[in-house]
Amino acid sequence: MAAIEMKHIVKKYGDGFPAVNDVSIDVADGEFMILVGPSGCGKSTLLRMIVGLEDITSGDMIIGGERVNDLAPRDRNLSMVFQNYALYPHLTVYENIAFPLRLAKMKDSEVDEKVRAASKTLDLDEHLQRKPANLSGGQRQRVAMGRAIVRDARAFLFDEPLSNLDAKLRGQMRTEIARLQKQLGITTVYVTHDQTEAMTLGDRVAVMKRGILQQLATPRELYEQPVNLFVAGFIGSPPMNFLPATVEGNEITLPFGTFPLPPAKAERTAGKGLLMAGIRPEHFEDVSVLHSDEVDTARTFKAHIDVREWLGDQQYAYVPYEAEAKVQDQLRELARESDSDSLRTQLVVSLDAASTVQEDSDTTLFIDTDKMHLFDPSSGENLTVGL
Ligand SMILES: Nc1ncnc2c1ncn2[C@@H]1O[C@H](COP(=O)(O)OP(=O)(O)O)[C@@H](O)[C@H]1O
Ligand SMILES: [Mg+2]
Secondary structure, three states, X not given: OOOEEEXXXXXXXXXXXXXXXXXXXXXXXXXXEEEEOOOOOOHHHHHHXXXXXXXXXXXXXXXXXXXXXXXXHHHHOOEEEOOOOOOOOOOOHHHHHHHHHHHOOOOHHHHHHHHHHHHHHOOOHHHOOOOHHHOOHHHHHHHHHHHHHHOOOOEEEEEOOOOOOOHHHHHHHHHHHHHHHHHHOOEEEEEEOOHHHHHXXXXXEEEEEOOEEEEEEOHHHHHHOOOEHHHHHHOOOOOOEEEEEEEEOOEEEEOOEXXXXXXXXXXXXXXXXXXXXXXXXXXXEEHHHOOHHHOOHHHEEEXXXXXXXXXXXXEEEEEEOOOOHHHHHHHHHHHHHOOOOOXXXXXXXXXXXXXXOOOOEEEEEEEOHHHOEEEOOOOOEEOOOOO
């Protein structure tokens, strides 16, 4: 096991385009680090530079305290688990796991000891004599991990290992990978474009966009304190709502009303003109399910619900609103950047399951402006981070 330090890593491919642009990430020994971002943001390139499959244009890659820029992949002793698991179809599970040990010409008795230990950890004992084709996706994943375990690799590297699986299996495998990683305590770097995977698996998450690291933080911090519009819109499902806003005194004006704003947020944003307000769906509520003494009437507004999705334990309601063309363009640009299509000029609010709001009707909603973030619309910077 080893820590991985990436210092000012740059990768330029032939055409000079920086696929990875000055990225610094420190992965602690035993840590589960996620690299997440939309397709093409440089995640695989970065992973391939860690493992040695891609030359590093500039910067230092340090593994276990040693600079490895010029080390061949086999000398880095890392284990890469690919999307297709790279199992040998003609070999049994046993021999697939044993493969790296056979290559190293290890004695049969030692091989057997290591394979059986790995198989026990991975719950593969019953399957050792089967061929990969007869296994489920989850079992294949475990065989691939078994191969990494017997090698005593210093770190596991995963590149979107679950993206070919159906939703249910993906959920199961997610839990399984998380459990195994904890149990084995092996330093892990895991690439995904799926923000749910990123949030549920990682100790920390590095969010990337177009080769540039946007934020490196725990899932909770990313969710609650995104540093910019991109991270705010990328992390969370359904995504954060973005609304044009102006702040005057301790009040904020949104498309559907003017509300009190906590003084600290008002101070940071005073005199900045048109802002982008970000507020998550769960920071709205149907006033009729709240106790009357909880409701600050200054922070309620009448909303026209056009669609409602009832999920049993909660429900989403959609509230369209008008915005000027400039704001609409900006929302479209944000949606495009994060590979999402859901940032339209409508609010998505998450309501208590007990709410009986009706479609195509007016209802009174509470908006929790304490939880709101305010972004500079041109730089995207979160002006209220930490508040
Ligand atoms: N071998 C290559 N030659 C030239 N450009 C590449 C190569 N591999 C990737 N790229 C470019 O580098 C960028 C990042 O790619 P990649 O790391 O695969 O992104 P991700 O894994 O986040 O989807 C993309 O713009 C991609 O087109
Ligand atoms: Mg990739």
